[in-house]
Amino acid sequence: MIADDVTLDDSGETMVCPGGPLLLRGVSSYTDEAGIAHRVERPVVAVCRCGYSGSLPWCDSTHKRLPPDRRPS
Amino acid sequence: MSTTDSRPTLPSPRGSLSERILQALRTDPGGLVTDAAAVALAEPEDAALTLWVLQELSYRGFQDVPETAEWEPPVLAVRRHLQVDLEARLRSRWPGHQVPESDFAEALLQFIQDDDGPSVASYVHTHATEEQVLELLRWRSIYHLKEADPSTWTLPRLTRGPKAALAELQYDEYGAGRPDRLHAHLFAEAMAALGLSTRPGAYLDECPLEVLEMNNAMSLFGLDGRLRGASMGHLAAFEVTSSVPSGHLVRGLRRLGLAEEIVEYYAEHVIADSVHDQLATRLICAVLAEDEPEQAEDIFFGAFTCLDQEARCARTLLGRWGVAA
Ligand code: FES
Ligand SMILES: [Fe+2]
Ligand SMILES: [Fe+2]
Numbered sequence: 001m002i003a004d005d006v007t008l009d010d011s012g013e014t015m016v017c018p019g020g021p022l023l024l025r026g027v028s029s030y031t032d033e034a035g036i037a038h039r040v041e042r043p044v045v046a047v048c049r050c051g052y053s054g055s056l057p058w059c060d061s062t063h064k065r066l067p068p069d070r071r072p073s
Numbered sequence: 074m075s076t077t078d079s080r081p082t083l084p085s086p087r088g089s090l091s092e093r094i095l096q097a098l099r100t101d102p103g104g105l106v107t108d109a110a111a112v113a114l115a116e117p118e119d120a121a122l123t124l125w126v127l128q129e130l131s132y133r134g135f136q137d138v139p140e141t142a143e144w145e146p147p148v149l150a151v152r153r154h155l156q157v158d159l160e161a162r163l164r165s166r167w168p169g170h171q172v173p174e175s176d177f178a179e180a181l182l183q184f185i186q187d188d189d190g191p192s193v194a195s196y197v198h199t200h201a202t203e204e205q206v207l208e209l210l211r212w213r214s215i216y217h218l219k220e221a222d223p224s225t226w227t228l229p230r231l232t233r234g235p236k237a238a239l240a241e242l243q244y245d246e247y248g249a250g251r252p253d254r255l256h257a258h259l260f261a262e263a264m265a266a267l268g269l270s271t272r273p274g275a276y277l278d279e280c281p282l283e284v285l286e287m288n289n290a291m292s293l294f295g296l297d298g299r300l301r302g303a304s305m306g307h308l309a310a311f312e313v314t315s316s317v318p319s320g321h322l323v324r325g326l327r328r329l330g331l332a333e334e335i336v337e338y339y340a341e342h343v344i345a346d347s348v349h350d351q352l353a354t355r356l357i358c359a360v361l362a363e364d365e366p367e368q369a370e371d372i373f374f375g376a377f378t379c380l381d382q383e384a385r386c387a388r389t390l391l392g393r394w395g396v397a398a
Contacts, residue, residue: 017351017355020351023348023351041249042245042348043244043245043249044241044245046347046348054320055343055344058344058347059344059347059348060316060343060347061316061317061320061343061346061347061350064186064317
């Protein structure tokens with residue numbers, strides 16, 4: 001599952017949203033599982049956990065259209 | 074009146090009530106003679122336009138109205154009558170909802186996602202013409218040119234947790250410190266790129282009752298601290314139902330080859346509102362319901378009102394376009 005292994009570049013905070021993304025607060029970049037660093041420009045970002053986002057690594061709400069059993073727990 | 078004043082001038086009246094009040098606002102707001110009967114008898118569109126103008130005095134106001142008008146007692150009295158009427162009408166449409174005993178955020182999310190109102194965005198995705206999309210954007214400009222402002226009124230009325238979360242959400246809406254990233258500004262730039270006016274309220278005269286009422290409801294919920302639950306429930310429903318439709322709009326706008334600025338505006342909302350909906354449901358509404366249980370049902374009332382107003386606007390617009398909704 002994407003974003004299980006979050007690498008934060010500074011003292012960010014995280015919050016898992018059941019069925020949806022992982023929220024990261026106060027980070028200036030996010031490194032995905034392929035080791036690619038993505039710049040963060042918002043106070044809080046949502047990292048996709050379902051894997052189906054069209055804008056990976058970010059959540060684009062595609063999870064809302066998945067049947068409940070395919071959403072991340 | 075300075076030539077660099079970016080504020081609008083008063084819109085056209087829509088009946089005898091707005092005629093009289095707009096005239097008084099221009100000339101002598103403090104001298105307005107309040108007539109409760111005339112307010113009660115006004116046609117819905119006349120009343121809605123009048124309330125829109127009066128609530129607008131608490132935002133940036135109008136070039137042709139003295140700034141003292143906002144707090145003149147007779148002006149406030151008329152505003153109050155119209156607000157009471159509007160709230161009663163909104164509550165009469167509300168079927169009620171059981172306040173969940175546990176997992177408030179999930180229950181609220183479910184309530185919002187179960188809504189099956191007509192989707193203008195899906196129609197834009199596959200069928201709408203450029204002319205139809207421009208009409209949609211002109212109607213939406215009444216809100217988007219002051220995007221996020223109505224919910225900001227609620228900020229000082231909240232307890233600690235919801236306040237911090239709303240401030241965080243609004244910080245993003247307001248560009249996270251960068252004036253050129255303000256969502257209202259991104260929308261204005263897109264309007265300009267499409268050859269449309271960026272003056273707030275420029276297209277008010279062509280907006281029907283449903284658009285006026287939708288904007289009036291948001292301002293009412295924000296301005297009246299008693300309605301803080303409804304204000305935050307409205308915000309949650311707005312954010313939860315934004316990302317997926319914004320994606321449809323992105324594809325529809327690309328299909329029509331419209332300016333990249335408007336595509337960008339909606340693309341930004343696909344991503345931003347995938348964050349905002351989580352903040353609004355989990356960190357604002359659920360915590361507000363816990364801190365102030367007497368606001369819990371109003372959170373659902375506000376969410377319902379947002380969805381209901383959106384459906385009314387969608388039916389009106391799709392009806393004008395000859396599409397069954
Ligand atoms: S978690 Fe939202 S799109 Fe994947
Ligand atoms: Fe926004
Ligand atoms: Fe938003």
